[in-house]
Amino acid sequence: MIHTTPRGRRSVTRRGFIKGSAAAIGLTATSGAWAQSGDKVVSLLSWPGHGAQDVIGDFEKATGIKVQAKEYTGGEEMMALLQSSPPGTYDVVLSDAEYVIQLQQAGLITELDAGAYPLDDYWPEFQQFPAQYVDGKLFAIVVDYGFLGLVYNSSVLSREEVDSYAILSSEKVKGKVGMYDWYLPNMMCLSLANGNRPPHDIDGAKFEAVKQSLFALAPEMSGIGVWSSVFSQLTNKESLVMPGVGAWAALLLEQGGVPIKAVVPKEGGLQWTEMLAISATSQKQDLAVQLVQYLTSPEGQVKEATKSAYWASIPNKAGWKLLNEQNPKAAESLEHRLDKRNVMDEFKEGKIFIRDVPKQQSIEVWNEAWTEFKNM
Amino acid sequence: MVGTIPTTSATGGRRSRGPRGFALAFALPMPVWQTLFFVAALLFLIVMTFWSVRNFRVEPDFTMANWVKMLSAGYFQDTYFRTVWYAALAALVASLIAFPCAYGMAFKLSPSFQRIVASSLILPYFTSYLVRAYSWKILLTENGVINGVLGYVNLGPFAMTSNLFAVLVGYMTLILPIVILLQYFSLAHVDRRLIEAAHNLRCGALRTVIQVVIPSARTGLILAATFAFILSFGDFVSPSFLGNNKPPTLSILMVDAVKSGSQWPRAAVVAITMVATLLLVAFLAMAFAYGRKAESR
Amino acid sequence: MMSGRLVTLALRTYLALALLLVFAPIITSFIYSFDADKYAAFPWGGFSTRWYGEALADPDVAKGFHNTIIVAVTSALIATAIGFATAYTDYRYRFFGKNAYLALALLPPTIPAIILGLAMLVFLSRVGLSGALHSIIICHVVYSIPFAMALIRLRLGQMDRDLEAAAWNLGASEWHALREVVLPFTLPAILAALFLAMAVSFDEYAIAWFVSGFSETLPVRILMLLQREVSPKVNAIGSLVFIVSMTLVLVAQVMLVMRAPSQAAANGPRQGAGRG
Incomplete structure (x- = not known):
């Protein structure tokens, strides 16, 4: 397994942890700890693994945005949590494709600006992936499958x-x-x-x-x-x-x-498909967009493909290229080689x-x- | 026996300057806390059983559909009686396994040893129940540790997962320590002179236990069994991890209802049915524990 | 005499076997926490401390542990105090609606945690109390009260009612009698209730997941580690927590014995039989 957590980054989070713990001692202070106005914090509701340091560590370092992850163990619990938590608690939601329509119908996610994401880099099959759209509007974008x-x-x-x-x-x-x-x-x-x-x-x-x-x-x-x-x-x-x-x-x-x-x-x-969407009540749309952009970019896609919780196929062709350069062995076991039979062939064969x-x-x-x- | 003096609030009232203050200081914290933080949630659960799900959203409504749907479903009825049976069996087995332990602790160990054993019975709860159930799997599967060891002496393999045995083992992990502890606390008090008296009357050891020890500790024994029933009845981990979800219990059925397109109201129906059942069981048990004791005096 | 000794020996052996049954999964988890193989199976795959390294290096585990300690200690203290008051009320007073009163205390653990979690979230977020450690504490107190109450009530039932009455007759106020007579007598049960309430909180993940927002506790972390990757880190975490709690309990025992051996013995449940 790959654990690419260099020392430096770990110490950053540890400092954050100590700060967080100091706040936690005064119990009432904790509720404020994740809503401090000055800090750039974006929250992610996802299946386990996506909010871990090996996926979003580089993003946090490069942008100074802290990703606060809440993980769930089932689609229905995820929906219930979103509906029942105070509005604006979660900014970005990662969900299975079959729940995207449910999220949209329940009014929990907002329309995305197609131009803001690297859809052009995606394999053609994923550019027009049906579950991404409701009535022709983009509501979610595939991150792995x-x-x-x-x-x-x-x-x-x-x-x-x-x-x-x-x-x-x-x-x-x-x-x-x-x-x-x-x-x-x-x-x-x-x-x-x-x-x-x-x-x-x-x-x-x-x-x-x-x-x-x-x-x-x-x-x-x-x-x-x-x-x-x-x-x-x-x-x-x-x-x-x-x-x-x-x-x-x-x-x-x-x-x-x-x-x-x-x-x-x-x-x-x-095919199981995990998609990213932005919560309708998010107060931090700009930060949410940045996180979704990162996870769908070639760098983020490589992290998603080889995250320690579970490896997965990725829809971004530029991400494939980067994966083949950085980690040819992973590209091999994921059948993501561009020069031989790969997962897209199975897709094409119907x-x-x-x-x-x-x-x-x-x-x-x-x-x-x-x-x-x-x-x- | 003691307890013949009825001590009521009236007695207390005569004896202190702020009688009502004193009584209320003890009586009120629980209802206040539960009213502030729990009653609303409970009422919401009850009300939700009459709500409906539209577009995967739970919405206010007044419909009996959820109740009718769940209570008339064949799988619900089967599962209900199965769960009652499992929990009753778990309570019985735990009580039987626990009694000699509690008896041994109370009568055959020095006080300091008693304390050590009592604390070590609470210790397991500090490791996650999920982890403990997961570990049982390593021990119990066909290629697991126990069958592996038995294999060396040409025994087995025995099927010890995915069946009632496995589920019971899981329940024991959850309830046995609590049952032993509660039984121990009630046995520890049994008046030694009663036992001596029984011995002096040439009452055999076993007969002493049955006719003297058990009746004096009755309240605690029943309380322990009740807790065992309540905890096993609602447990999700054992039937799921060790019973492999097949056949299901009510808690698994509840999760299934949720997975039927966010049918939380139907899950609430299952939950309220469970609560009603457990309340009934608890009050029957308490009536039995206290009522019969009064009679026997 | 001989048969009596045999019975004693048999009972002690039986007790040891029962303890072995209770501890079997913990011992297994401990052994497999040093297993080099990622997925535990029989036979063992060789010695490794890799999972401990990973567990200790994981900031989420450290944070979860820290949160769990705060939640468990706070909720246990509150639940035990309320449990004591409720048990004492039940012991001493008779009043109209007592059954309903007791039912209110007993109800929470009868509701399956997964749906109680959702209901608590709906309520707490409406009153602005969701999404933090105090949300979990509130729920765990609700959940632990009956456990604390049952233990203390059991002990109170063993107290000679004349003891308290005698103190009153000697001129002690109710508060004074409570402090000098009732509290010392119930102390072992109060301590046990504290530990049990802590343990209940230490093991609860379903409600904690719903109401806690981003303040994750250790059992929730373990639940997540058992998804997808099914990380063997959980064995290492479980073993570490077990060792820490075992050490604390042992230290407490030793301190109790060292501080006041005679008093400790007097508090032992064997004593205090009715003298009426």
Whole structure:
């Protein structure tokens, strides 16, 4: 893993920490500590990892803007926190693509000025990425993404065996199938396995079939869990194969010495996409814009690609170039080489579908099937 | 036994210059704090069960839809009774495992040892419950430490995760120390002379425990079991980490409701049902603890 | 006699085994905090202090620890004081609506933390009290009162009611009797309640996440470290916290014994049986 925290920077944050602690001693002072008027502080609400020093350290040093990060563990908690906190608490929001429309509908994020961001440097597929726009207006911008298909234990299963989702019901992995506890990636993968394209836009009969495929897996399951549980299951061979999980997890496990690999099976895979948006109530729009600009710039993109929490693919082509120069090994394992087959090829081949909420049914109908499945 | 003198506010009143001041100084802090900081949140939760979700936003409304939806769902009913059963089992198992410990502490250890054991029972709570549950996984999985060790003597492997056993182990991590402590505090007081008297009457050791020790410590034993029930009933970590979410308990169902497009009102329905159940259990337990004790006098 | 000794030995062994069960996950976490492998599995992957290095170098961990100490100590002090007052009220007075009164104290831990967290945030942000350490303290006091109250109430139930009455008869005021009779008698329970309330706060992450804004506590940090990367730093953090708290408790024990051995013995729960 890469930990690029030089000593100098660490001591800066430590000084900040001491200052912060001094304020914390007087309890009431703490509420003011992050809202001091003179300081340039921008707040970021994101999945774990994006607000860490290895991602935003250089930004803080170069601009003198302090990034205050709040991390969340689920999209709904993120939405609830945004809606219930005092207006202006959060400036920049990082969210999964499927929540962008929810954030927009709930009036929580504001329109972006397309000219302010390096969209021209993005791969063409990401310049017009649908989830970025609502009614033709730009509301969010992709910062990183990855593919989901199957992850499998490569010491037990061969690449050929996992070329199809059919492996999930094979005798070889009976009682050893795991899943991450979220209906969407799992049920969408099963929808792909049933031949539905796109997998989220299916009629009642096809949905019923997906439900049956899911229920049929009940006896194959070893566990459904949160991420730490998923990692533990894969490490301890409690689960040999999992649908709906991607390269980011396999890379972490593999770097940790566990023989786990990721594959997009022949029926296709999904794409998870993390996007940046600016809170509608932010009082610091200018600072928020600067942070989003940095994270989408080539430098910020390289940091995002190789952040210590999890590696990810990036949409900025100039970022790819920089990554290939600075860290060719990472470019190799992320399949971001410009001179050979890379992740954009899989995208072009039409195997990849954007993970999205169900179109013809409500979220709750799918999720209830998931609850029923867990109850089996 | 003591406690035959009914001490009421009237008695207290006669004895001090500022009787009401004294009584209020003790009676008021809790309701004041809870009213200032908790009652509003609780009322909000209750009111929210009648609200609805539009455009992924929880909005004021007056609808019974959430209640009807949740209470009529087959998976909710299954999960409800399963959770009650799990929590009751956890309370029972913890009480049974704990009793000899508490008894041993109270009667077979020197006072300084008692204090050391009592403090070391609180210590585990200072390490994160999440970390402890995560560690159990390393111990319990098919390729884990316990099965690994048993493998050397040609035993196993035993399935110890993703099942009721694993969930119970997790619950014990959460509740066993508290149950031992509460039981110990109640046993430590049991009047030694009662036990001596029983011995003098040639009452066997086991019979002494059942007929003398347990009845005198009844309040504490029931209180301990009640806490165990409450904590396991609402726990999310054990059924999720160790039970692998399958089958779910009510707390998992609540998280599922939230994931159904921010259905916080339905999660609130689950929560209020849980609160009502626990209040009922707590009052039944207390009535049992105090009521029967009064009868037996 | 022989069988009595055997019973004693058996009980002590059993107690040791139960303690082993309680400590098994902590010992495991301690052992794996030195594991060179990133993802813990059996067998062990070799010795390394890498995770300690990373945990100690992480400014967020240090900040979280600092915040947690402030929150835990403050909320434990307040919760124990309120818990004592409530327990004493329940012990001494009978009044109309007492069941409702006790229910108010008992309710908070019956509400699942994840949704109580949201409700507290909605309320606290409306009255301008959200987003800081004091927000967590407020919630943790609410949450810890019943634990403190239960322990102290249990101890009070063991006190001879005549003791306090005798003090009054000797001319002591209620406050005086409380200080000289009730407080010393309940001291062990008060200390236990303090520790338990601290422990409850030390382990609570769901409410803390919602109401704290950017003032993150250690359990919240651990929750985040268990997402995505699933960092083995958590084992190192858990072990460090355990060692620190264990040392504090041991020091407290030693000080208690050194300061007043006779008084400490008198405060032991074994004493103080009813003499009525």
